[in-house]
Amino acid sequence: MRPDERLDRIFKEARGAVPDTSRVETGLETRVLARVREIKGRRPWYSLAWRLVPLFTAVTVALGIWYYASAPDPSADMRAAITAEYEDTLSLNILNGG
Amino acid sequence: MNRPYANADMDRKSRDDVMAMSGITDEGLVGAALSGDDEAFAELIRRHKRKVASTASRFARDIQELDDICQDIFIKVYQNLGGFRGDAPFSHWLMRIAVRTCYDALRARRRERLNVPLDSVDFALGGPSTEGQESARHAKFLLDRVMPRLKPEERLVITLVELEGYSVKEVAGLTGWSESNVKVRAFRARHALKKLIGEEYETG
Numbered sequence: 001m002r003p004d005e006r007l008d009r010i011f012k013e014a015r016g017a018v019p020d021t022s023r024v025e026t027g028l029e030t031r032v033l034a035r036v037r038e039i040k041g042r043r044p045w046y047s048l049a050w051r052l053v054p055l056f057t058a059v060t061v062a063l064g065i066w067y068y069a070s071a072p073d074p075s076a077d078m079r080a081a082i083t084a085e086y087e088d089t090l091s092l093n094i095l096n097g098g
Numbered sequence: 099m100n101r102p103y104a105n106a107d108m109d110r111k112s113r114d115d116v117m118a119m120s121g122i123t124d125e126g127l128v129g130a131a132l133s134g135d136d137e138a139f140a141e142l143i144r145r146h147k148r149k150v151a152s153t154a155s156r157f158a159r160d161i162q163e164l165d166d167i168c169q170d171i172f173i174k175v176y177q178n179l180g181g182f183r184g185d186a187p188f189s190h191w192l193m194r195i196a197v198r199t200c201y202d203a204l205r206a207r208r209r210e211r212l213n214v215p216l217d218s219v220d221f222a223l224g225g226p227s228t229e230g231q232e233s234a235r236h237a238k239f240l241l242d243r244v245m246p247r248l249k250p251e252e253r254l255v256i257t258l259v260e261l262e263g264y265s266v267k268e269v270a271g272l273t274g275w276s277e278s279n280v281k282v283r284a285f286r287a288r289h290a291l292k293k294l295i296g297e298e299y300e301t302g
Contacts (some may be wrong), residue, residue: 003292010295011260021151024165026152029143031165032172034135039173075124 124188132179139179143172146189149168150196156257157200159289171199190271197258197272244294248287255280256287 001009119127119141130138151168159165174195182191186239258264258272259280266284270277 003296006299007292007295008286010237010240011233014241015261015263016186016231017234017238018152019155020149021164024151024168025147025163026171028147028165028168032143032169032176033140035169035173036136036176039177074138076111096209 099273125184128179128182128184131176139176139193142188146192147172149189150192153193153196153262154200156261157204157253163203167203170203171196174199194272194274197254201250201254201273204253208250231268240295240298243298247294248290252283252287252290253276255283256291259284267299 104234119138122141124142124145127138127142131142147168150171151164154167154171155164158167171192175192178195182188199254245257248256254273255269258269259266264272266277266280269275269280271281275283
């Protein structure tokens with residue numbers, strides 16, 4: 001028999017040799033989904049940073065509110081304010097040799 | 099106390115889910131899986147696992163390796179679901195991933211340079227035992243002896259063309275290689291196989 005014919009005959013016969021894969025098929029979806037869940041569970045550290053964005057935003061807003069709330073009230077006494085400003089200007093002039 | 103009853107409820111719910119999904123197309127299931135429905139992805143696996151396992155079994159050495167390859171294929175499918183555009187049937191897209199994964203397994207094995215004993219290349223054949231199956235078993239045994247001596251790309255091409263029945267054009271589509279490349283590799287594989295099988299017959 002010529003080598004080409006022999007090879008074709010072997011291929012033809014081997015095509016009929018369908019392996020029994022039922023053992024692998026049984027529960028394959030369960031095993032794959034278990035691995036998928038395992039992969040989902042292994043999130044990189046930087047994905048946590050995105051989850052913390054709302055917390056950081058809330059802390060920043062709270063700090064801003066606290067800063068403005070705790071600042072001393074501007075003086076309602078206009079005369080005292082003008083005097084303080086005048087004294088500051090005078091001190092600056094003296095220091096600058098004016 | 100009521101655990102068996104709860105399990106029965108869960109089984110019924112699972113069965114109901116499967117029944118509900120049987121009317122959905124593959125593309126519909128992909129969309130559901132992308133939105134986080136794991137049961138939709140499980141249904142995709144159920145629909146295609148036989149074809150995937152059958153093709154992968156042409157390249158695996160044993161049942162354990164076959165299981166690993168099949169799992170890897172569906173994990174890659176899951177990770178790349180977002181890249182499925184739907185311009186070709188899902189089964190074509192899936193088979194491209196399956197073929198690529200089998201090729202990777204062949205290349206990794208070649209790198210490992212493992213000397214695998216022949217008795218580990220063992221799959222039970224499906225169907226009743228007949229005389230035809232005996233000759234099929236013999237042919238498969240012979241190919242299992244000589245195929246590992248081919249280059250991974252040659253083995254991939256000759257297996258897809260001669261054993262899985264794909265055309266050269268289809269193999270080009272599955273592998274991403276040009277048709278002329280596939281033809282050259284198939285020719286080289288046939289040439290090498292003729293020589294190797296001749297040696298096998300000579301040595302008895």
